[in-house]
Amino acid sequence: MLKINTLAKSKIIFALFLVIYSILGAYFIRYYQYDTISRDLIVIISVAKLYAAVDISNAVNGYWGPFFPWILAPFILQNPAPQSVMYATKILSLITGFFTITGTIFLSYRFKMNEKIRISIIFPVIFVILYFALRYNPVDLLLTCFLIYYLYFIFNPSYSQNLYNSALCGTFAALAYLTKSYAFPFFIAHFIIMNSFYYLKSTANRKKVLKNLFLGLAVFFVISGAWSAVISEKYGYMTFGTSGKYNFEESGPLQHGSPIWNGLMKPPNDKSVSAWEDPSYFKMKSWNPLSSGKSFIYLLNLIANNFLKLIGYLQQFTYFSMIILVIYLSFLFKPLRKLISINGEQIYPILTIILFCAGYLIIFVEFRYFFIVYILIILMGGYLLNMLSKTRFLNKLGTFLLLLLFIISLIVVPLSSLVNNQYIGQDYYSMSNSINKYNVHGNIASNDKYRDSLNIAYYLNAHYYGRATNSTTKKPMTDMELEKSFKEYKIDYYFFWGNSNTNEDLLKKYKEITNGTINGLKIYKIR
Structure with a gap:
């Protein structure tokens, strides 16, 4: 058992880590305050604005979870200016990161390791979480935060002894x-x-385990069921969320990507920045992998390609990832009775990772989807280092060097990214200020550069309808198609990127308002 003074020292050091994180966050936020990150964050802000305006019927959204828009809405009420709201997302992300680091410290005590190793592996978490907070969608970090606390309670060796463990599991899972x-x-x-593992592991506590199971599920379904009922009412069919269906169809053999990239699409309401605010309404081509051998083979290829991408992301996080995971996978190759009886820290994390990753493999994978996996890999690495330090294969110097290499591998990518991407997104903000001088507003379309146009539209408080390409041929619209789209969607301004002569004859009919003052962009006033 650890001495009190050792635990006290650890608490002081962990508190210092949180202070360091807060100072670094306050320092780096200035360099990332303009970063819109992705189209996802822009439309999530748009949803939050609807909640702030108490436009609940439009705010309720089956694709985007409501929790982040809920906590962002008070900031919007305080100052609705686009730049102020974007800054608020960074503040919320950093706050989420603070609680994520705290949760990671708690979760680390579900893994046996000496305090020196524990402190050592928590140190790089400062930079990892800071990187996640400032360079990625805050929703992914918020999900990770809630899941960490869920895992802290479900991994508790005394889980079955107290009903509050399962109640808290249900609560944090519902928030996730x-x-x-x-x-x-x-x-x-x-x-x-x-x-099931707890049930099989202890015959004496089986009734308690069953009570915990039902209580945890009950708490979860009470909270999640309320939201599920709300979105089901809006869309007219039973659903717990529309993102899974959409993403499965988008990744299918018939759809060939999202319709958002080609053709103009009307936003779902008059306050929306883009149609991407609610992809639930997109007309997608459904598919069934079991409908034919060809479809099933497509699914297998999709899983294989996504699996290879996932391995790449894991290695990108740290080169030790695959070594750690392979060792943990070896723990599973035991008869069921032995598997149930061994330490939970050897099987629970790897089962969690397998289960969490499996669902994404049938759609598509991105680095940001697996934040919780990366956190578990760090803790699993600490556990394995602790095991190795007790063997004859590794002396103190060897343990120190291996630990040092592990820490460096965790810090390199986050720190280099934070240093090398400073002021990202500021170009969009500066360009929007230049464009704002010409009173550009209302409905906007463009010939190209979807993301650039969307980001500028966000800062202009305008509505972006998309790229003027034919949704079937994926080629630029003809003059006739483009003019028809201008009228159909009541486009006010048309952004023309580059120097091509596409639609030159049609665009001569409209006034170019910038007179060439913005490099690489012409803006035509349509109405």
Whole structure:
């Protein structure tokens, strides 16, 4: 058992880590205050503005979870200016990161390791979380935060002894679901599997385990069911979220990507920045992998390609990832009786990772989807280092060098990214200020550069309808098609990027308002 003074020292050091994180966050936020990150964040802000305006019927959204828009709405009420709101997302992300680091410290005590190793592996978490907070969509970090606290309670060796453990599991899982709907199927599958292990592990506590199972599910369904009922009412069919269906169809053999990239699309309401605010309404081509051998082979290829991408992301995070995961996978190759009886820290994390990753493999994968996996890999690495330090294969110097290499591998990518990408997004903000001088507003379309146009439209408080390409041929619209689209969607301004002569004859009919003052961009006043 650890001495009190050792634990006290650890607490002081961990508190110092949180102070360091806060100072670094306050320093780096100035360099990332303009970063819109992705189209996702822009439309999530748009949803938050609807909540702030108490436009609930339009704010309720089956694709984007409501929790982040809810906590962002008070900032919008304070100052609705686009730049101020974007800055608020960074503040919320850094606050989320603070609680994520705190949760990671708590979760680390579910893994046996000496305090020196524990402190050592928590140190790089400062930079990892700072990187996640400032360079990625805050929703992904918020999901990770809630899942960390869920895992802290479900990994508790004394989980079955107290009903509050399961109640808190259900609560944090429900908050994760309100953040991102992927948490819904993940929690149900993971929670049942974990309780099954506890049930088989202890014959004396089986009744308590069953009570915990039902209580945790009850708490989860009460909270998540309320939101599910709301969105089901809006869309007219039973659903816990529309993102899974959309993403599965987008990744299918018939759809060939999102319709958002080609053709003009009307935003779902008069306050929306883009149609991307609610992809639930997109007309997608559905597919069934079991409908034919060809479709099933397509699914297998999709899974294989996504699996290879996932391995790449894991290696990008740290070159030790695959070594750690392979060792943990070896722990699973035991008869069921032995598997149930071994330490939970050897099987629970790897089962969690397998289950969490599995759902994404059938759609598509991105680095940001697996933040919780990266956190677990750090803690699993600490556990394995602790095991190695107790063997004859590694002396103190060897343990120190291996630990040092592990720490460096965790810090390199986050720190280099934070240093090398400063002021990202400021160009969009500066360009929007230049464009604002010409009183550009209302409905905007462009010939190209979807993301650039969307970012500028956000800062202009305008509505972006998309790129003027034919949705079938993926080629630029003809003059006739473009003019028809201008009228159909009541386009006010048309952004023409580059120097091509596409639609030159049509555009001569409209006034170019910038007189060439903006490099690489012409803006035509349509109405």
